[in-house]
Amino acid sequence: MIAKTYLHALALSSCLLAAPAFAQGVNLYTTREPALLNPVLEAFTKDTGIKVNAVFLKDGLQERIRAEGANSPADVMLMVDVGEINAAVDAGITQPIKSAVVDKTVPAQLRPDNNWVTLTKRARVVVVSKERVKQDAITYEDLADPKWKGKFCIRAGQHPYNNALFAAYLAHHGAEKTETWLKAVRANAARKPGGGDRDVARDIQSGLCDIAIINTYYIGLMSQAKNEQKGWFDAIQPLKTTFAGGGTHVNVSAAALAKNAPNKDNAVKLVEYMLGDKAQALYANGNFEFPVNPAVTDSAAVKLLGAVNPDKLPLSEVAKQRKAAANLVDKVGFDN
Amino acid sequence: MLLPLLALVATALSSRQAAEIWPHLAANVLPTALVQTSLLLVGIGTACAVIGVGTAWLVTQYDFPGRRSLEWLLVLPLALPTYLTAYIYVEFLGFQGPLQSALRAATGWRSLRDYWFPDPRNLPGAIAIMAIVLYPYVYLSTRALFSVQGASIVEAARNLGAAPGRLFWRIGLPLARPALAAGLTLVLLETLNDIGATEYLGVRSLTLSIYTTWVNRGSLPGAAQIACVMLLIVFALILAERKLRGQRRFALPVRQPRPVTRRPLHGRSAALAALACVLPVLFGAALPIGYLLTEILQRGLLAQFDAALLRLLGNALLLSGLASILVVALGLGIATASRSGRETWLKPLARIASLGYAVPGTVLALGLLIPLAAFDNLLADAASALFGLKPGLILIGSGAALVIAYTVRFLAIGVSGVESGLARVSPRIDDAARALGAAGPEVLRRIHWPLARPAIAAAGLLVFVDCLKELPATLLLRPLNVDTLATVVYGHASRGVFEDGALAALLIILAGLYPAFVLAKAGTNRAG
Numbered sequence: 001m002i003a004k005t006y007l008h009a010l011a012l013s014s015c016l017l018a019a020p021a022f023a024q025g026v027n028l029y030t031t032r033e034p035a036l037l038n039p040v041l042e043a044f045t046k047d048t049g050i051k052v053n054a055v056f057l058k059d060g061l062q063e064r065i066r067a068e069g070a071n072s073p074a075d076v077m078l079m080v081d082v083g084e085i086n087a088a089v090d091a092g093i094t095q096p097i098k099s100a101v102v103d104k105t106v107p108a109q110l111r112p113d114n115n116w117v118t119l120t121k122r123a124r125v126v127v128v129s130k131e132r133v134k135q136d137a138i139t140y141e142d143l144a145d146p147k148w149k150g151k152f153c154i155r156a157g158q159h160p161y162n163n164a165l166f167a168a169y170l171a172h173h174g175a176e177k178t179e180t181w182l183k184a185v186r187a188n189a190a191r192k193p194g195g196g197d198r199d200v201a202r203d204i205q206s207g208l209c210d211i212a213i214i215n216t217y218y219i220g221l222m223s224q225a226k227n228e229q230k231g232w233f234d235a236i237q238p239l240k241t242t243f244a245g246g247g248t249h250v251n252v253s254a255a256a257l258a259k260n261a262p263n264k265d266n267a268v269k270l271v272e273y274m275l276g277d278k279a280q281a282l283y284a285n286g287n288f289e290f291p292v293n294p295a296v297t298d299s300a301a302v303k304l305l306g307a308v309n310p311d312k313l314p315l316s317e318v319a320k321q322r323k324a325a326a327n328l329v330d331k332v333g334f335d336n
Numbered sequence: 337m338l339l340p341l342l343a344l345v346a347t348a349l350s351s352r353q354a355a356e357i358w359p360h361l362a363a364n365v366l367p368t369a370l371v372q373t374s375l376l377l378v379g380i381g382t383a384c385a386v387i388g389v390g391t392a393w394l395v396t397q398y399d400f401p402g403r404r405s406l407e408w409l410l411v412l413p414l415a416l417p418t419y420l421t422a423y424i425y426v427e428f429l430g431f432q433g434p435l436q437s438a439l440r441a442a443t444g445w446r447s448l449r450d451y452w453f454p455d456p457r458n459l460p461g462a463i464a465i466m467a468i469v470l471y472p473y474v475y476l477s478t479r480a481l482f483s484v485q486g487a488s489i490v491e492a493a494r495n496l497g498a499a500p501g502r503l504f505w506r507i508g509l510p511l512a513r514p515a516l517a518a519g520l521t522l523v524l525l526e527t528l529n530d531i532g533a534t535e536y537l538g539v540r541s542l543t544l545s546i547y548t549t550w551v552n553r554g555s556l557p558g559a560a561q562i563a564c565v566m567l568l569i570v571f572a573l574i575l576a577e578r579k580l581r582g583q584r585r586f587a588l589p590v591r592q593p594r595p596v597t598r599r600p601l602h603g604r605s606a607a608l609a610a611l612a613c614v615l616p617v618l619f620g621a622a623l624p625i626g627y628l629l630t631e632i633l634q635r636g637l638l639a640q641f642d643a644a645l646l647r648l649l650g651n652a653l654l655l656s657g658l659a660s661i662l663v664v665a666l667g668l669g670i671a672t673a674s675r676s677g678r679e680t681w682l683k684p685l686a687r688i689a690s691l692g693y694a695v696p697g698t699v700l701a702l703g704l705l706i707p708l709a710a711f712d713n714l715l716a717d718a719a720s721a722l723f724g725l726k727p728g729l730i731l732i733g734s735g736a737a738l739v740i741a742y743t744v745r746f747l748a749i750g751v752s753g754v755e756s757g758l759a760r761v762s763p764r765i766d767d768a769a770r771a772l773g774a775a776g777p778e779v780l781r782r783i784h785w786p787l788a789r790p791a792i793a794a795a796g797l798l799v800f801v802d803c804l805k806e807l808p809a810t811l812l813l814r815p816l817n818v819d820t821l822a823t824v825v826y827g828h829a830s831r832g833v834f835e836d837g838a839l840a841a842l843l844i845i846l847a848g849l850y851p852a853f854v855l856a857k858a859g860t861n862r863a864g
Contacts, residue, residue: 027816034819034827035836053816056827059551060812063702067709071716071729073816087554156538158548194457194538198832206431207447218832227635227835228432326553330364335540 025051026266029061030078032253037078040283044273050266065093065258074258075267080122081160082315083167083322085254089115094256101272105293109314116256119274120289123216123308124165124249125241129204130234133211137240140169140249143211144184152188153200153209157334158326161197161215161251166329167321168249171313175324182332193335198222198232205235212236220288220304238305247311253289341567341691343703348560357558361549366565369545373569375459376466376534376541377524383467384523388474389516391613393508396482397490399598400606406613407479408856413620414472414798415848417805419532420825420841421469423834424624425456426536462537466530468620470523476794476855477519477756478512491597517580518752524573525694525748528566532807542566543696556702563699570694625845631838640839649843652820655735655810656803659742664796666743667750671758672780675766693748697808700745705812708737733815741809746799753795757788797851804848821847 030037034056041052053073057064062084065074077094079085088094096114103114110118126138143152155162170178186193190209200212201222214236222233242248255271257264273279275293284291285300290308329335394400395407413421427433436453445451456465493507509516534541542562550559601609632638692700712729719725731737761784769779785792807822814823821844828837 033831034824035831055814055816056811056819056823058808058811058826058830059547059698060702060705063556064705064709064812067705068729068732069709069713071713073728073733083554158552160552163552191455192458192538195536196832202431205447207449221832225833229833231432322552323554326548327360327364330360330553333364333368336368 024263025053026263026270027073027075028052028054028078028270029057029065029074029076029258030054031057031059031061031080031084032078036283036287039286040274040279043279043282044270047278048269048273050269052270062088062091062093066091070260072258072260073262075261075263076270077256077258078119078253079256080253081164081251082254082319083160083164085116085252085256086316086319088256093259095259095261097257097268097271099268099272101275105275107292110252110292112316116254117271117275118252118254118292120253120280120284120287120292121250121308121310122253122289123241123305123310124161124213124251125216126239127201127204127212127214127219127236128239129210130237133237135239136237137242139242139244140165141181141244143188143213144181146184146188148188148211150188150190151210152185153190153203153212154185154193155195155197155200155213156193157182157186157329162213163322163325163329164251164318165213165249166325168243168311168313168318170321170325170328171317172243172246175328178325179328179332182328182334186332186334198229201229201232201236205232214238216290216301216305216308217288220301223304240306242309243311246313247309250290250308250310252292252315341695341703343706344560344563344567344695344699347557347703348564350557350560357549357553357555358561361545361558361562365545365549366562368540369542369562370565372459372540373528373542376463376539377527379460379463380467380470380527381520381524383463384471384474385516385520387467387471387616388519389478389509389512391471391616392475392479392482392512393504394609394613396479397503397508397598398601398609400601400609402610402614403598406610406617408853409617409621410475410613411472411852411856412617412849413469414855415801415845415852416469416621416624417532417807417822417844418466418469418526418530419536419807419829420844421620421624422456422462422465422533422536423829424627425461425465427835428623428627429454429456457536457538459539462534462539465537466527466533468616470526471616471620472852473522473526474516474519477515477522480791481512481515482508494599513580517577518756521573521577522693522749525570528570528694529696531696531698542569546696547698550698550702559699563695566696567691567694570691573694574691625842628838628842628845631835632842635835635838637836637839645840645843648819648821648824648840649847651818652804652822652844653847655738655742655820656800658739659746659803660796660799662739662743663746663750663799664754664792666747667754667795668780668792670751671754672776672784675755675758691748692744693746695745697745697806698812701741701809701812704737704741704744704809708732708740708813732813735815735818737813738810738815741813742799742803742806745806745809746802749799749802750795753798754788754792757791757795758784761787794855797855801848801851804844 028041034054037054041054045051061077061079065072065077065088068074077088079088094115097117098114102111102117106117126140126143128135157163157166166178166182169181173181191203197214197218200209200214201218203209204212216238219233219236219238222229225233255274257267257271261267274283277293277296280291280293280296281299283289284296288301288304290301291299391410395403395410429435431448439451439453440446443451455461489511490503490507493503498506529543530541531543531547535544535547542565546559546562546566549562550556695703708731709729712731712733715730716727719727731740765783766779769783774782805822807826810820810823811826814820821840824840825834825837825844828834834841
């Protein structure tokens with residue numbers, strides 16, 4: 001009987017995993033979610049006739065490409081979070097993209113030496129209970145105010161999104177002030193930091209907390225939801241959130257060209273396509289992110305949240321502080 | 337098999353950075369992680385021992401309404417990945433879940449400021465949720481033992497008038513000790529290597545610390561150091577298991593043993609026994625599956641059932657099937673070789689190879705990535721130099737890397753499954769066969785295999801179910817364009833809309849239900 005089970009399994013799918021040579025098309029390694037990328041990739045294939053082979057990873061994208069070495073089929077990497085992207089460049093698995101379209105579309109500070117190219121921007125902001133809090137702007141610094149005691153919710157401090165925000169705080173204020181701030185923010189927490197970004201909205205709705213931190217695209221996705229998440233959206237009010245005297249903390253999603261890309265021409269075509277009006281609308285609007293292409297003005301994110309004024313601090317400075325930020329989170333016991 | 341472990345130790349000691357991060361980890365990360373992990377292990381271990389041994393004793397020693405069905409239903413929670421059960425309970429017990437909604441509707445309360453409700457997102461929640469998924473490991477191993485071992489002892493004690501409680505504590509439990517140790521080891525190793533459920537429920541376990549050290553603290557060496565600390569704990573666990581099993585040999589008499597005659601229960605005691613067995617099934621399987629079904633129907637997800645989903649199912653079945661065959665074959669080789677006693681070097685090696693089970697999947701996958709990719713590159717370079725071919729990456733590109741990773745990860749189940757199967761075959765039979773002139777392979781084919789087949793099949797199925805649920809290694813090592821059910825469920829969950837993956841999640845469970853069913857049945861067919 002057991003043998004039969006295996007035979008069934010084999011018969012079902014014997015030909016599925018044969019190793020095809022990915023010599024044509026373009027091979028994509030990404031940490032983004034399939035549901036978000038697939039519509040863009042399908043449009044690309046339809047418009048250009050180039051087939052996209054993709055593998056959706058969680059972590060270890062950089063480790064995998066590095067291990068695969070000279071024979072790696074990877075052409076393009078799509079990642080989120082500037083720390084992640086810088087790590088890939090530092091690991092030597094990328095090559096600069098030479099493209100007039102890229103140079104024309106993306107501001108220079110959002111494509112350092114063309115080692116990577118920003119596709120969309122994502123802001124991390126404060127939301128409050130629509131019902132219980134009446135204000136429309138706040139600074140990150142204000143989160144330490146004791147008036148929020150027992151009312152603040154946030155996901156784990158070691159999560160990359162918070163790590164980048166804390167790193168930006170470090171770059172602004174230095175280690176000592178950041179440590180004091182982290183301690184005070186933690187002391188305000190209504191519950192142990194954890195869960196996901198949507199959970200904080202849920203916890204505002206349930207009355208567990210009044211104020212929380214969330215990435216803007218989650219607000220957009222919840223606004224569209226047809227289930228109970230719509231209720232979470234209805235309970236929250238996003239605030240105009242900035243550093244004192246600065247702008248909003250913004251992170252990026254970006255593309256990079258693999259060093260040993262076997263289909264380099266197609267790879268460049270894919271990156272250029274993703275910067276175009278059509279793909280930017282699909283990709284940015286699909287996840288309520290802010291398009292990098294300035295021609296796409298009426299994005300879903302802007303419609304919902306208004307324009308965001310990104311902090312002037314260069315992302316490379318933020319990336320440099322990440323390890324220090326992670327250590328501070330441990331030191332103050334933020335996640336305990 | 338040793339490669340990932342060697343890679344781990346090498347990484348832990350690799351660089352200057354490795355020496356720098358250790359004091360920070362020791363001061364700020366490890367203390368919490370060790371305390372939380374210990375509490376998690378003790379809590380889940382205790383809960384699984386109580387539920388597993390208790391229900392196994394009830395279904396093997398007594399007869400009560402529903403016993404026949406409950407006997408196999410009690411295995412079902414095993415088909416659910418812990419991360420899935422965790423997601424479901426957070427939704428179910430959540431503010432908008434059915435319980436709280438009903439409570440608010442009934443009382444007129446409006447928010448959590450008006451009332452208190454248990455929140456599963458903490459250590460006790462994690463213990464409860466993981467225990468309800470993992471107890472079947474203990475149930476399976478102890479039930480197999482209760483149903484055949486010492487029927488005559490139990491009945492003698494009964495005839496001498498021993499009270500039921502005394503029978504359990506003085507006869508049942510001591511007899512079950514080796515089986516309990518074996519089942520409990522699997523439970524504790526699963527607990528140690530879990531990341532999905534523990535992270536979601538906010539427990540800062542060692543495995544989570546390994547992960548955050550790698551990803552957020554940006555230190556692979558630091559992550560490897562924590563992993564090494566964890567391996568020490570695993571060593572201690574495995575030693576403890578050996579100790580608990582003791583030097584006893586539990587070989588059955590050569591003649592077929594007689595199963596225990598069950599005592600019928602009536603009235604209140606029958607109802608209590610039934611209830612004790614129904615609750616784990618209810619919370620471990622019925623409720624989560626029911627929740628998924630409701631989501632699927634409410635959201636009209638049945639429309640997702642298409643060729644693409646079948647392909648995911650096919651991928652999952654194929655990869656898991658291949659890996660379980662490989663694990664059983666290797667387990668058979670290792671177990672029979674170490675049984676014959678000639679290859680003395682094999683035994684410790686088998687133990688070390690089994691450690692793969694305790695290493696968090698992410699760490700194992702990272703450890704395997706380097707040697708597998710190196711092999712692929714060597715082959716690709718040779719092929720292009722010699723024949724001008726461009727074969728690409730053979731192992732990683734074909735999914736073979738994934739099968740290898742599963743095999744390394746779950747080898748422990750194979751080895752211990754075959755060992756426990758062979759342990760039932762008296763060495764005297766081997767001796768007799770050899771005396772009659774049978775050679776090694778013939779003993780294996782004509783004696784060991786037929787006698788130990790149920791246990792070996794059970795091990796194979798357990799591996800199969802575990803592979804279906806496996807996530808971290810699958811995510812890292814799968815080829816381009818290949819997804820499995822588990823990766824699709826993860827893809828939805830990581831966007832915070834895990835309900836959208838409810839259909840794929842249900843398919844994982846269904847694919848695991850059949851083996852779980854067979855597992856349960858195999859156990860009831862007595863010794864085989």
